[in-house]
Amino acid sequence: MAAGNITAGNTTPLARFSARTRLRALQADILELILERDLGPGDPLPTENELTAALGVGRNTLRESLKALQAVGVIEIRHGFGMFVAPSNFDALTDGLTFRARMSLRRHGEEAIKLVEVRQALESGLVGAAMDRITAEQLAGMEESVHRMEALAAAGESFIEADAEFHRRLFEPLNNELLISLMDVFWEVYRRIHLELGGPFAVDLHETAALHRRIYEAVASADKALAAERLSGHFDGIRSVIVQATG
Structure with missing residues:
Protein backbone atom coordinates (compact mmCIF):
# COMPACT_ATOMS: atom_id res chain seq x y z
CA MET A 1 0.00 0.00 0.00
CA ALA A 86 -36.50 6.25 20.79
CA PRO A 87 -37.84 6.31 24.34
CA SER A 88 -35.34 6.40 27.18
CA ASN A 89 -33.49 3.14 26.94
CA PHE A 90 -30.27 2.14 28.68
CA ASP A 91 -29.89 -1.23 26.97
CA ALA A 92 -26.94 -0.08 24.86
CA LEU A 93 -25.24 1.44 27.90
CA THR A 94 -25.87 -1.73 29.91
CA ASP A 95 -24.46 -3.94 27.15
CA GLY A 96 -21.35 -1.79 26.75
CA LEU A 97 -20.61 -1.51 30.46
CA THR A 98 -21.32 -5.20 31.02
CA PHE A 99 -18.88 -6.18 28.27
CA ARG A 100 -16.19 -3.83 29.62
CA ALA A 101 -16.67 -5.05 33.17
CA ARG A 102 -16.57 -8.73 32.17
CA MET A 103 -13.49 -8.16 30.03
CA SER A 104 -11.83 -6.32 32.90
CA LEU A 105 -12.22 -9.40 35.10
CA ARG A 106 -9.46 -10.90 32.96
CA ARG A 107 -7.32 -7.80 33.61
CA HIS A 108 -7.46 -7.40 37.39
CA GLY A 109 -11.01 -6.00 37.34
CA GLU A 110 -9.95 -2.38 36.87
CA GLU A 111 -12.99 -1.19 34.91
CA ALA A 112 -15.40 -3.12 37.13
CA ILE A 113 -13.83 -1.41 40.14
CA LYS A 114 -14.14 2.03 38.50
CA LEU A 115 -17.83 1.35 37.95
CA VAL A 116 -18.22 0.54 41.65
CA GLU A 117 -16.44 3.80 42.54
CA VAL A 118 -18.82 5.85 40.39
CA ARG A 119 -21.84 4.18 41.99
CA GLN A 120 -20.35 4.69 45.45
CA ALA A 121 -19.89 8.41 44.83
CA LEU A 122 -23.44 8.76 43.47
CA GLU A 123 -25.18 7.00 46.34
CA SER A 124 -23.08 8.45 49.15
CA GLY A 125 -23.52 11.93 47.71
CA LEU A 126 -27.28 11.72 47.13
CA VAL A 127 -28.48 9.77 50.17
CA GLY A 128 -28.98 12.95 52.22
CA ALA A 129 -31.29 14.45 49.59
CA ALA A 130 -33.25 11.18 49.43
CA MET A 131 -33.62 11.18 53.22
CA ASP A 132 -35.06 14.69 53.14
CA ARG A 133 -37.96 13.41 51.01
CA ILE A 134 -38.48 9.84 52.17
CA THR A 135 -41.94 8.89 53.43
CA ALA A 136 -42.97 6.43 56.12
CA GLU A 137 -44.27 4.12 53.39
CA GLN A 138 -40.96 4.22 51.52
CA LEU A 139 -39.07 3.51 54.75
CA ALA A 140 -41.31 0.49 55.31
CA GLY A 141 -40.46 -0.70 51.78
CA MET A 142 -36.73 -0.46 52.59
CA GLU A 143 -37.21 -2.51 55.74
CA GLU A 144 -39.17 -5.07 53.77
CA SER A 145 -36.16 -5.47 51.45
CA VAL A 146 -33.92 -5.92 54.50
CA HIS A 147 -36.20 -8.65 55.85
CA ARG A 148 -35.98 -10.39 52.49
CA MET A 149 -32.17 -10.26 52.51
CA GLU A 150 -32.05 -11.57 56.07
CA ALA A 151 -34.34 -14.48 55.19
CA LEU A 152 -32.27 -15.38 52.13
CA ALA A 153 -29.04 -15.12 54.12
CA ALA A 154 -30.48 -17.47 56.74
CA ALA A 155 -31.20 -19.94 53.93
CA GLY A 156 -27.69 -19.54 52.55
CA GLU A 157 -28.96 -17.99 49.31
CA SER A 158 -27.49 -15.04 47.43
CA PHE A 159 -29.70 -11.94 47.26
CA ILE A 160 -28.44 -9.65 44.49
CA GLU A 161 -32.00 -8.80 43.40
CA ALA A 162 -33.13 -7.97 46.95
CA ASP A 163 -30.01 -5.83 47.34
CA ALA A 164 -30.84 -3.93 44.15
CA GLU A 165 -34.43 -3.47 45.31
CA PHE A 166 -33.22 -1.97 48.61
CA HIS A 167 -31.15 0.65 46.80
CA ARG A 168 -33.96 1.51 44.36
CA ARG A 169 -36.32 2.03 47.28
CA LEU A 170 -33.79 4.18 49.09
CA PHE A 171 -33.50 6.60 46.18
CA GLU A 172 -37.10 6.42 44.99
CA PRO A 173 -37.93 9.67 46.88
CA LEU A 174 -35.73 11.64 44.48
CA ASN A 175 -38.06 10.76 41.59
CA ASN A 176 -35.00 10.72 39.32
CA GLU A 177 -35.51 8.28 36.43
CA LEU A 178 -31.96 8.72 35.19
CA LEU A 179 -30.50 7.78 38.57
CA ILE A 180 -32.72 4.71 38.91
CA SER A 181 -31.84 3.64 35.36
CA LEU A 182 -28.12 3.99 36.08
CA MET A 183 -28.56 1.97 39.25
CA ASP A 184 -30.31 -0.75 37.26
CA VAL A 185 -27.42 -0.69 34.79
CA PHE A 186 -24.98 -1.17 37.66
CA TRP A 187 -26.86 -4.13 39.10
CA GLU A 188 -27.15 -5.82 35.73
CA VAL A 189 -23.39 -5.47 35.31
CA TYR A 190 -22.87 -6.73 38.86
CA ARG A 191 -25.14 -9.73 38.18
CA ARG A 192 -23.17 -10.60 35.04
CA ILE A 193 -19.89 -10.30 36.97
CA HIS A 194 -21.39 -12.66 39.54
CA LEU A 195 -22.14 -15.20 36.79
CA GLU A 196 -18.77 -14.65 35.11
CA LEU A 197 -16.96 -15.58 38.29
CA GLY A 198 -18.80 -18.88 38.26
CA GLY A 199 -20.97 -18.75 41.35
CA PRO A 200 -21.57 -16.94 44.62
CA PHE A 201 -19.05 -14.30 45.60
CA ALA A 202 -16.91 -14.98 48.63
CA VAL A 203 -19.04 -12.72 50.81
CA ASP A 204 -20.57 -13.17 54.22
CA LEU A 205 -24.30 -13.12 53.43
CA HIS A 206 -25.25 -12.51 57.06
CA GLU A 207 -22.84 -9.57 57.37
CA THR A 208 -24.06 -8.07 54.08
CA ALA A 209 -27.69 -8.32 55.21
CA ALA A 210 -26.70 -6.81 58.58
CA LEU A 211 -24.96 -3.93 56.79
CA HIS A 212 -28.17 -3.14 54.93
CA ARG A 213 -30.03 -3.29 58.23
CA ARG A 214 -27.58 -0.70 59.60
CA ILE A 215 -28.01 1.52 56.52
CA TYR A 216 -31.78 1.33 57.00
CA GLU A 217 -31.46 2.23 60.69
CA ALA A 218 -29.29 5.26 59.87
CA VAL A 219 -31.88 6.45 57.31
CA ALA A 220 -34.76 5.82 59.72
CA SER A 221 -32.98 7.85 62.42
CA ALA A 222 -32.35 10.71 59.94
CA ASP A 223 -28.57 10.52 60.48
CA LYS A 224 -27.30 11.59 57.05
CA ALA A 225 -23.58 11.35 57.83
CA LEU A 226 -23.94 7.83 59.23
CA ALA A 227 -26.10 6.70 56.30
CA ALA A 228 -23.49 7.99 53.82
CA GLU A 229 -20.69 6.31 55.76
CA ARG A 230 -22.46 2.95 55.87
CA LEU A 231 -23.40 3.13 52.19
CA SER A 232 -19.79 3.84 51.31
CA GLY A 233 -18.71 0.85 53.39
CA HIS A 234 -21.09 -1.37 51.44
CA PHE A 235 -19.35 -0.47 48.18
CA ASP A 236 -15.94 -0.93 49.78
CA GLY A 237 -17.05 -4.51 50.34
CA ILE A 238 -18.11 -4.99 46.71
CA ARG A 239 -14.79 -3.57 45.55
CA SER A 240 -12.91 -5.94 47.85
CA VAL A 241 -14.81 -8.94 46.44
CA ILE A 242 -13.88 -7.99 42.85
CA VAL A 243 -10.22 -7.48 43.83
CA GLN A 244 -10.11 -10.89 45.55
CA ALA A 245 -11.88 -12.63 42.66
CA THR A 246 -9.54 -11.19 40.02
CA GLY A 247 -6.38 -11.80 42.02
Whole structure:
Protein backbone atom coordinates (compact mmCIF):
# COMPACT_ATOMS: atom_id res chain seq x y z
CA MET A 1 0.00 0.00 0.00
CA ALA A 2 1.39 3.41 -0.91
CA ALA A 3 2.56 5.57 1.99
CA GLY A 4 0.22 8.36 0.91
CA ASN A 5 -2.79 6.16 1.57
CA ILE A 6 -2.15 5.63 5.28
CA THR A 7 -1.86 7.96 8.26
CA ALA A 8 1.52 8.43 9.88
CA GLY A 9 2.12 5.73 12.47
CA ASN A 10 -1.23 4.12 11.66
CA THR A 11 -2.17 1.46 9.15
CA THR A 12 -5.79 2.68 8.80
CA PRO A 13 -6.37 3.86 5.21
CA LEU A 14 -7.11 7.57 5.01
CA ALA A 15 -10.19 6.92 2.91
CA ARG A 16 -11.67 4.66 5.60
CA PHE A 17 -10.75 7.13 8.35
CA SER A 18 -12.40 9.96 6.40
CA ALA A 19 -15.53 7.88 5.79
CA ARG A 20 -15.82 7.17 9.51
CA THR A 21 -15.41 10.87 10.28
CA ARG A 22 -18.12 11.80 7.76
CA LEU A 23 -20.51 9.25 9.26
CA ARG A 24 -19.95 10.65 12.74
CA ALA A 25 -20.56 14.16 11.42
CA LEU A 26 -23.78 13.01 9.74
CA GLN A 27 -24.96 11.37 12.96
CA ALA A 28 -24.35 14.67 14.75
CA ASP A 29 -26.37 16.47 12.05
CA ILE A 30 -29.28 14.06 12.53
CA LEU A 31 -29.21 14.68 16.28
CA GLU A 32 -29.22 18.43 15.70
CA LEU A 33 -32.18 18.08 13.34
CA ILE A 34 -34.11 16.17 16.04
CA LEU A 35 -33.37 18.91 18.56
CA GLU A 36 -34.11 21.78 16.19
CA ARG A 37 -37.52 20.29 15.32
CA ASP A 38 -38.23 19.74 19.02
CA LEU A 39 -38.97 16.04 18.53
CA GLY A 40 -39.53 13.98 21.65
CA PRO A 41 -39.55 10.24 22.48
CA GLY A 42 -42.03 8.45 20.21
CA ASP A 43 -42.22 11.29 17.67
CA PRO A 44 -41.72 10.28 14.01
CA LEU A 45 -38.60 11.38 12.18
CA PRO A 46 -38.79 12.83 8.68
CA THR A 47 -38.83 10.24 5.90
CA GLU A 48 -35.63 9.04 4.24
CA ASN A 49 -36.37 11.25 1.22
CA GLU A 50 -36.83 14.30 3.44
CA LEU A 51 -33.65 13.54 5.39
CA THR A 52 -31.48 13.00 2.32
CA ALA A 53 -32.71 16.32 0.94
CA ALA A 54 -32.32 18.21 4.22
CA LEU A 55 -28.86 16.80 4.98
CA GLY A 56 -27.51 16.61 1.44
CA VAL A 57 -26.43 12.97 1.58
CA GLY A 58 -27.12 9.76 -0.30
CA ARG A 59 -29.63 7.17 0.87
CA ASN A 60 -27.04 4.47 1.66
CA THR A 61 -24.91 6.84 3.74
CA LEU A 62 -28.00 8.03 5.59
CA ARG A 63 -29.11 4.48 6.35
CA GLU A 64 -25.69 3.58 7.75
CA SER A 65 -25.83 6.55 10.12
CA LEU A 66 -29.40 5.79 11.14
CA LYS A 67 -28.46 2.20 11.99
CA ALA A 68 -25.60 3.47 14.15
CA LEU A 69 -27.97 5.80 16.02
CA GLN A 70 -30.43 2.94 16.47
CA ALA A 71 -27.65 0.81 17.96
CA VAL A 72 -26.99 3.40 20.68
CA GLY A 73 -30.68 3.82 21.44
CA VAL A 74 -31.27 7.30 19.98
CA ILE A 75 -33.75 6.35 17.28
CA GLU A 76 -36.05 3.41 16.65
CA ILE A 77 -36.62 1.98 13.17
CA ARG A 78 -39.93 0.16 12.81
CA HIS A 79 -40.02 -1.56 9.44
CA GLY A 80 -43.21 -0.74 7.62
CA PHE A 81 -43.99 2.16 9.96
CA GLY A 82 -41.06 4.56 9.82
CA MET A 83 -38.41 5.99 12.11
CA PHE A 84 -39.02 7.43 15.55
CA VAL A 85 -37.16 9.11 18.38
CA ALA A 86 -36.50 6.25 20.79
CA PRO A 87 -37.84 6.31 24.34
CA SER A 88 -35.34 6.40 27.18
CA ASN A 89 -33.49 3.14 26.94
CA PHE A 90 -30.27 2.14 28.68
CA ASP A 91 -29.89 -1.23 26.97
CA ALA A 92 -26.94 -0.08 24.86
CA LEU A 93 -25.24 1.44 27.90
CA THR A 94 -25.87 -1.73 29.91
CA ASP A 95 -24.46 -3.94 27.15
CA GLY A 96 -21.35 -1.79 26.75
CA LEU A 97 -20.61 -1.51 30.46
CA THR A 98 -21.32 -5.20 31.02
CA PHE A 99 -18.88 -6.18 28.27
CA ARG A 100 -16.19 -3.83 29.62
CA ALA A 101 -16.67 -5.05 33.17
CA ARG A 102 -16.57 -8.73 32.17
CA MET A 103 -13.49 -8.16 30.03
CA SER A 104 -11.83 -6.32 32.90
CA LEU A 105 -12.22 -9.40 35.10
CA ARG A 106 -9.46 -10.90 32.96
CA ARG A 107 -7.32 -7.80 33.61
CA HIS A 108 -7.46 -7.40 37.39
CA GLY A 109 -11.01 -6.00 37.34
CA GLU A 110 -9.95 -2.38 36.87
CA GLU A 111 -12.99 -1.19 34.91
CA ALA A 112 -15.40 -3.12 37.13
CA ILE A 113 -13.83 -1.41 40.14
CA LYS A 114 -14.14 2.03 38.50
CA LEU A 115 -17.83 1.35 37.95
CA VAL A 116 -18.22 0.54 41.65
CA GLU A 117 -16.44 3.80 42.54
CA VAL A 118 -18.82 5.85 40.39
CA ARG A 119 -21.84 4.18 41.99
CA GLN A 120 -20.35 4.69 45.45
CA ALA A 121 -19.89 8.41 44.83
CA LEU A 122 -23.44 8.76 43.47
CA GLU A 123 -25.18 7.00 46.34
CA SER A 124 -23.08 8.45 49.15
CA GLY A 125 -23.52 11.93 47.71
CA LEU A 126 -27.28 11.72 47.13
CA VAL A 127 -28.48 9.77 50.17
CA GLY A 128 -28.98 12.95 52.22
CA ALA A 129 -31.29 14.45 49.59
CA ALA A 130 -33.25 11.18 49.43
CA MET A 131 -33.62 11.18 53.22
CA ASP A 132 -35.06 14.69 53.14
CA ARG A 133 -37.96 13.41 51.01
CA ILE A 134 -38.48 9.84 52.17
CA THR A 135 -41.94 8.89 53.43
CA ALA A 136 -42.97 6.43 56.12
CA GLU A 137 -44.27 4.12 53.39
CA GLN A 138 -40.96 4.22 51.52
CA LEU A 139 -39.07 3.51 54.75
CA ALA A 140 -41.31 0.49 55.31
CA GLY A 141 -40.46 -0.70 51.78
CA MET A 142 -36.73 -0.46 52.59
CA GLU A 143 -37.21 -2.51 55.74
CA GLU A 144 -39.17 -5.07 53.77
CA SER A 145 -36.16 -5.47 51.45
CA VAL A 146 -33.92 -5.92 54.50
CA HIS A 147 -36.20 -8.65 55.85
CA ARG A 148 -35.98 -10.39 52.49
CA MET A 149 -32.17 -10.26 52.51
CA GLU A 150 -32.05 -11.57 56.07
CA ALA A 151 -34.34 -14.48 55.19
CA LEU A 152 -32.27 -15.38 52.13
CA ALA A 153 -29.04 -15.12 54.12
CA ALA A 154 -30.48 -17.47 56.74
CA ALA A 155 -31.20 -19.94 53.93
CA GLY A 156 -27.69 -19.54 52.55
CA GLU A 157 -28.96 -17.99 49.31
CA SER A 158 -27.49 -15.04 47.43
CA PHE A 159 -29.70 -11.94 47.26
CA ILE A 160 -28.44 -9.65 44.49
CA GLU A 161 -32.00 -8.80 43.40
CA ALA A 162 -33.13 -7.97 46.95
CA ASP A 163 -30.01 -5.83 47.34
CA ALA A 164 -30.84 -3.93 44.15
CA GLU A 165 -34.43 -3.47 45.31
CA PHE A 166 -33.22 -1.97 48.61
CA HIS A 167 -31.15 0.65 46.80
CA ARG A 168 -33.96 1.51 44.36
CA ARG A 169 -36.32 2.03 47.28
CA LEU A 170 -33.79 4.18 49.09
CA PHE A 171 -33.50 6.60 46.18
CA GLU A 172 -37.10 6.42 44.99
CA PRO A 173 -37.93 9.67 46.88
CA LEU A 174 -35.73 11.64 44.48
CA ASN A 175 -38.06 10.76 41.59
CA ASN A 176 -35.00 10.72 39.32
CA GLU A 177 -35.51 8.28 36.43
CA LEU A 178 -31.96 8.72 35.19
CA LEU A 179 -30.50 7.78 38.57
CA ILE A 180 -32.72 4.71 38.91
CA SER A 181 -31.84 3.64 35.36
CA LEU A 182 -28.12 3.99 36.08
CA MET A 183 -28.56 1.97 39.25
CA ASP A 184 -30.31 -0.75 37.26
CA VAL A 185 -27.42 -0.69 34.79
CA PHE A 186 -24.98 -1.17 37.66
CA TRP A 187 -26.86 -4.13 39.10
CA GLU A 188 -27.15 -5.82 35.73
CA VAL A 189 -23.39 -5.47 35.31
CA TYR A 190 -22.87 -6.73 38.86
CA ARG A 191 -25.14 -9.73 38.18
CA ARG A 192 -23.17 -10.60 35.04
CA ILE A 193 -19.89 -10.30 36.97
CA HIS A 194 -21.39 -12.66 39.54
CA LEU A 195 -22.14 -15.20 36.79
CA GLU A 196 -18.77 -14.65 35.11
CA LEU A 197 -16.96 -15.58 38.29
CA GLY A 198 -18.80 -18.88 38.26
CA GLY A 199 -20.97 -18.75 41.35
CA PRO A 200 -21.57 -16.94 44.62
CA PHE A 201 -19.05 -14.30 45.60
CA ALA A 202 -16.91 -14.98 48.63
CA VAL A 203 -19.04 -12.72 50.81
CA ASP A 204 -20.57 -13.17 54.22
CA LEU A 205 -24.30 -13.12 53.43
CA HIS A 206 -25.25 -12.51 57.06
CA GLU A 207 -22.84 -9.57 57.37
CA THR A 208 -24.06 -8.07 54.08
CA ALA A 209 -27.69 -8.32 55.21
CA ALA A 210 -26.70 -6.81 58.58
CA LEU A 211 -24.96 -3.93 56.79
CA HIS A 212 -28.17 -3.14 54.93
CA ARG A 213 -30.03 -3.29 58.23
CA ARG A 214 -27.58 -0.70 59.60
CA ILE A 215 -28.01 1.52 56.52
CA TYR A 216 -31.78 1.33 57.00
CA GLU A 217 -31.46 2.23 60.69
CA ALA A 218 -29.29 5.26 59.87
CA VAL A 219 -31.88 6.45 57.31
CA ALA A 220 -34.76 5.82 59.72
CA SER A 221 -32.98 7.85 62.42
CA ALA A 222 -32.35 10.71 59.94
CA ASP A 223 -28.57 10.52 60.48
CA LYS A 224 -27.30 11.59 57.05
CA ALA A 225 -23.58 11.35 57.83
CA LEU A 226 -23.94 7.83 59.23
CA ALA A 227 -26.10 6.70 56.30
CA ALA A 228 -23.49 7.99 53.82
CA GLU A 229 -20.69 6.31 55.76
CA ARG A 230 -22.46 2.95 55.87
CA LEU A 231 -23.40 3.13 52.19
CA SER A 232 -19.79 3.84 51.31
CA GLY A 233 -18.71 0.85 53.39
CA HIS A 234 -21.09 -1.37 51.44
CA PHE A 235 -19.35 -0.47 48.18
CA ASP A 236 -15.94 -0.93 49.78
CA GLY A 237 -17.05 -4.51 50.34
CA ILE A 238 -18.11 -4.99 46.71
CA ARG A 239 -14.79 -3.57 45.55
CA SER A 240 -12.91 -5.94 47.85
CA VAL A 241 -14.81 -8.94 46.44
CA ILE A 242 -13.88 -7.99 42.85
CA VAL A 243 -10.22 -7.48 43.83
CA GLN A 244 -10.11 -10.89 45.55
CA ALA A 245 -11.88 -12.63 42.66
CA THR A 246 -9.54 -11.19 40.02
CA GLY A 247 -6.38 -11.80 42.02
